[in-house]
Amino acid sequence: MRVIGVIGAGVMGTGIAHNFALAGYDVILVDISEAILSKAKEQISNNIRLQGLYTREFIADKPEVILNRINFTVDYELLKDADYIIENVPEKWETKKEVYLKLDRICPAHCIFAVNTSCISITKVASLTNRPTQVIGSHYMNPVIMKPVVEVIKGYHTSEETVEATKALLTSLHKEAIIVNDFPGFVSNRISHLMMNEAAFVVQDQVADPKDVDDIFKKCFGHKMGPLETADLIGLDTVVHSLDILYESYQDPKFRCCPLLRKMAEAGTHGRKTGQGFYPYPFYTSSLV
Amino acid sequence: MTMEEIKSKTRQYLGKFFNGQHLNDYDDIFATGVVNSLFAMQLVMFIEKEFSIEINNNDLDLNNFKSIDAVSTLVASKSVVTG
Numbered sequence: 001m002r003v004i005g006v007i008g009a010g011v012m013g014t015g016i017a018h019n020f021a022l023a024g025y026d027v028i029l030v031d032i033s034e035a036i037l038s039k040a041k042e043q044i045s046n047n048i049r050l051q052g053l054y055t056r057e058f059i060a061d062k063p064e065v066i067l068n069r070i071n072f073t074v075d076y077e078l079l080k081d082a083d084y085i086i087e088n089v090p091e092k093w094e095t096k097k098e099v100y101l102k103l104d105r106i107c108p109a110h111c112i113f114a115v116n117t118s119c120i121s122i123t124k125v126a127s128l129t130n131r132p133t134q135v136i137g138s139h140y141m142n143p144v145i146m147k148p149v150v151e152v153i154k155g156y157h158t159s160e161e162t163v164e165a166t167k168a169l170l171t172s173l174h175k176e177a178i179i180v181n182d183f184p185g186f187v188s189n190r191i192s193h194l195m196m197n198e199a200a201f202v203v204q205d206q207v208a209d210p211k212d213v214d215d216i217f218k219k220c221f222g223h224k225m226g227p228l229e230t231a232d233l234i235g236l237d238t239v240v241h242s243l244d245i246l247y248e249s250y251q252d253p254k255f256r257c258c259p260l261l262r263k264m265a266e267a268g269t270h271g272r273k274t275g276q277g278f279y280p281y282p283f284y285t286s287s288l289v
Numbered sequence: 290m291t292m293e294e295i296k297s298k299t300r301q302y303l304g305k306f307f308n309g310q311h312l313n314d315y316d317d318i319f320a321t322g323v324v325n326s327l328f329a330m331q332l333v334m335f336i337e338k339e340f341s342i343e344i345n346n347n348d349l350d351l352n353n354f355k356s357i358d359a360v361s362t363l364v365a366s367k368s369v370v371t372g
Contacts, residue, residue, distance in 0.1 A: 052349030053329050143327070211323075225325065233327075280305060281331065 001169060002026055005082035005107070007099060009033075009040035009072070011235060011273060012116055013088040015144030018044045021069040022061075022145070023173050028071045028078050037072040044070065047145070054146060079106050084169060086138065088116045091241045096120060097128055104129040112162055114138040115153075118189040118238075119245040122155035122182045132157035136166050138177075139188060142233060151188050152177040184249035185242070192230070193243055197258050199227035203278070204260035210278040228278040231261075232271030240265040291371055295340070295361040302335055303357065314357040329354045336360065342367040 002025065006017045009031035017029040017040070031037050048063040071078065079085065085103060089095050096115075103113060112134045115125050126135035137153025150170055154163060167177045180187050199213050208216075214226020231239050240262055247255040264270075264277065271277030296314060303312060307323055318324055332354050333344050342364060353363045 049346075050330050050333055050344075050349060052346050053333070053351060053354075054326065 001083040001165070003028065003082050003084075005030065005079045005085040005111075006088065007031075007085065007103070008088035008090075009036050010088060010090075011142060012140060012144065013086075014040045014043055015142065016086055016088065016116070016140055017070050018047055018066075019145050019173055021066050022048075024069070026069055026071075028073060028082060030073055030076055030079065032074060034074060037074065041067070041070075041072050051145065076102055076106055079103065080108065082107055082111050084112050084114065084165075086114045086116050086140075091117060091119055091238065091245060093120065093124075096125060100125060100128040104131065112136065112165055114166060116140055119185050119242045119249070121184065121249075122153050122158070126155045126157055133159035134162050136162050137182065137186070138166060138170075139186060141188075148174065149176045149178060151186055152179050153182050153186050154179060155182045185246050189242055190246065192227075193239065193246060194254065196227045196231040196234075196239055197243055197255075197261065200231070200258040200261040203228070204258055232277035232279055232281075235270045235273055236261060236277055237265045237270045290340075290368065292361055292365055295364045295370075296357050298339055299336075299357050299360045299364075302332075302339070312357065314361075316357075317355045319351065319355055326351060332360070336364060340364050340368060 004020045004025045005028045006013050006020070007030050009017070009029055013029065013031070017027045020027050021044075029037065029040065031040070045063065045067055048066050085107060087096070087099060087103070089099050100113070107113075109131070113125075113129065113131070113136070115122055115135065115137050116139065117137060118139055122135060122137040126132035129135060132155070135155055136158050137151075137155065139151040139153065141147035141149065141151075152163070152166055152170075163179060170177045184190065185193065202208055202213055203210055210228045214229050217223040217226040225233070240257055243255055243257040243261075247253075247257070268274060269276045272281050275281045300312065300314075303318065306328070307321075310323065312318070318328075319326055329351055336342065337344055348363060353359055
């Protein structure tokens with residue numbers, strides 16, 4: 001497997017493209033917007049420059065060599081050469097549908113499609129294509145380059161070959177795959193979003209401020225980050241989307257989105273990526289995330 | 290720029306994240322639990338903009354960014370310090 005197609009140059013797509021380029025793969029990073037691609041290029045370039053803060057082992061290649069492995073493009077047709085696709089478009093069914101119909105038409109028959117989703121059904125996405133055995137879920141964590149584990153989801157039709165190929169690919173990035181079955185929210189988001197949502201309710205109800213909520217999780221439970229810091233890192237708009245999907249999928253009121261969270265998402269205070277969420281992020285123009 | 294000015298600007302910036310919590314110049318900000326190591330990137334971007342210097346590969350060590358003292362020593366080594 002040599003050529004990796006990454007669809008969507010948002011937070012996750014940017015991190016994934018960076019990670020694969022670092023591991024020596026040729027990457028085609030596709031987005032519908034030139035402006036987003038240009039921002040992604042700047043961000044990857046900065047992240048490559050600053051990655052030495054966190055690790056010494058990755059900086060063998062010069063930054064420009066790594067960056068040159070990524071083709072930033074708006075042209076889906078270039079994916080005719082892709083061996084493996086990782087799709088990261090927004091968690092909206094209509095958007096996913098449009099993308100998969102296009103991918104299925106353009107990509108070669110052997111190409112595997114990995115849906116990088118936190119909530120959308122892998123089985124349902126697979127049903128859009130003529131290759132349901134080659135569709136799998138891969139839920140990368142943020143920041144991609146620093147997270148050693150990926151939640152990998154087997155759809156109803158996903159073949160063992162596709163699972164093995166995905167595991168091998170992740171191993172080449174020094175990442176471990178944890179294989180779970182397809183059910184809304186899988187394991188990570190079904191549980192973590194309940195926690196982030198309830199943490200937002202606690203702030204809304206003035207039980208505690210964000211820092212104290214997070215401190216309880218960090219200092220009492222030993223979590224590296226509190227639920228509200230995590231929500232800021234993921235992006236509050238994405239958290240709200242995922243909660244809506246969980247609510248719709250299970251028809252269970254326990255997934256109802258906290259009004260404060262929705263209001264913040266609507267106000268454009270999405271967390272790190274916009275400079276303001278539950279916490280301020282002044283000067284945060286570029287990041288690993 | 291004097292060493293004290295560098296410290297003062299750094300202290301002011303960190304203050305936004307420490308919400309009034311007192312920070313000594315020698316305190317390890319990453320050990321406080323208030324910010325994590327991801328914050329270092331944010332701090333690097335701030336330092337480059339605020340002091341108009343470029344942080345290069347050799348400077349990319351968390352130890353250079355762990356305290357107000359460490360940051361001011363790094364910045365001073367890359368700029369003309371007066372007084």
